[in-house]
Amino acid sequence: MNVLHLTLSYSSGGRREAIATLVDGLNALGVGNHLGCLETFGCAADKRSMYAGSFSLGRRGLFDLAALRRLGAYCNEHAIDVIHAHDAASEATAALALPWRGPSLLMTFHRSRDFETARFRDRVRNALVGLRVSAVVTASEERRRHFIERNYGAKGKVSCIPLGIDLARFVPDPERRARIRRRVGAADGTLLVGTIGHFGVDKGVDLAIGAFQDFLRRRPGRDACMVVLGSGSDAQARALRGLVAPEFADRIVFAGFHPDPETWFPGFDVFLHGARREAFGLVLAEAQACGVPVVAARVGGIPEVVADGQTGCLAPQATRQALADALDSLVANESVRRDCAGRAIDHARRHFNRDRYAEAYLQAYQGR
Structure with missing residues (x-):
């Protein structure tokens, strides 16, 4: 079987991570995988080395006839059996390029926001394209319900396949733990809280920073510091740095963007995620696999990823006060935090296994 x-684009982020992990798993199952980008690749060539072939269309719009012909020709030349679209624009482009024949078409709905379902015309487009699509897959039941509620069409085509992660990559590692803690100046007894995300509104890095400072004000004697990993525009970075009170300037480290979060997670004692919207929360699965309990809000697909009271603590809403309460609750008793850390590893291995993820998609490709 060959899958396109x-x-x-294939620029860095959670979507690329989800696609790459799936492709790794499918490669192990003997599936041939190809990559197509509507616009530009947005990444270096080595990031595409896992694919049997790759191309960018550089399309100028939905009805770019030359781009549509190139897509159809690629599918014919490489005997593509399934087109796996990872956004609504790709789904529509594939349906226009091959409206009545050719590979089967499946779409994964990755969005945490309503961009692809918000307007009436979006829903009409989805319904029309849905006539060509054999299946729509979401990463969480919350997103599955959202897609069904906001769209017209066959509900029976929409299913949920939770994301998977590379469990050989995301593991507890004492050497990495020691190295990261030395790097940020955290002693053995220091509570090291980590947060990761784009500096835009949705990922709530501002809420995580605010909640951590509220926690420090409640526990003035607590030896704790925070590491912020991620990036954004210059204005977003300045705004986040401006949230740090002078008295906590030496306890919150902005470490920038790093493409290897697996080297950072083992150093954390808690992962604090302030997301206001989250379709799944891949970073939460990765943190738990490394033995890091999670504090986050009960939004989107997060309750399906974090077992509240077992592998972390979920706040009822995404506010700095609620997140500070949840952080305080989790770390109030060190034995409770350690128990959550141990259960987090088991939880991740049981539910977010890459092989399970790939096998479920292979069955979807085969129409089972």
């Missing part, structure tokens, strides 16, 4: 993964 079609997406807007």
Whole structure:
């Protein structure tokens, strides 16, 4: 079987991580994988080395006839059996390029926001394209319900396949733990809280920073510091740094963007995630696999990823006060935090296994 993964671009982020992990698993199952980008790749060539072939269309719009012909020709030349679209634009482009014949078409709905379902015309487009699509897959039941509620069409085509992670990559590692803690100046007894995300509104890095400072004000004697990993525009970075009170300037470290979060997670004692919206929360699965309990809000697909009271603590809403309460609750008793850390590893291995993820998609490709 040959699968073409079609997406807007392959730039860094959670979507690329989800696609790459799936492709690794499918490669192990003997599936041939190809990558197509509607616009530009947005990444270096080595990031595409796992694919049997890759191309960018550089399309100028939905009805770019030359781009549509190139897509159809690629599918014919490489005997593509399934087009796996990873966004609504890719789904629509594939349906226009091959409206009545050719590979079967499946779409994964990755969005945490309503961009692809918000307007009436979006829903009409989805319904029309849905006539060509054999299946729509979401990463969480919350997103599955959202897609069904906001769209017209066959509900029976929409299913949920939770994301998977590379469990050989995301593991507890004492050497990495020691190295990261030395790097940020955290002693053995220091509570090291980590947060990771784009500096935009949705990922709530501002809420995580605010909640951590509220926690420090409640526990003035607590030896604790925070590491912030991620990036954004210059204005977003300045705004986040401006949230740090002078008295906590030496306890919150902005470490920038790093493409290897697996080297950072083992150093954390708690992962604090302030997301206001989250379709799944891949970073939460990765943290738990490394033995890091999670504090986050009960939004989107997060309750399906974090077992509240077992592998972390979920706040009822995404506010700095609620997140500070949850952080305080989790770390109030060190034995409770350690128990959560141990259960987090088992939880991740049981529920977010890459092989399970790939096998479920292979069955979806085969129409089972």
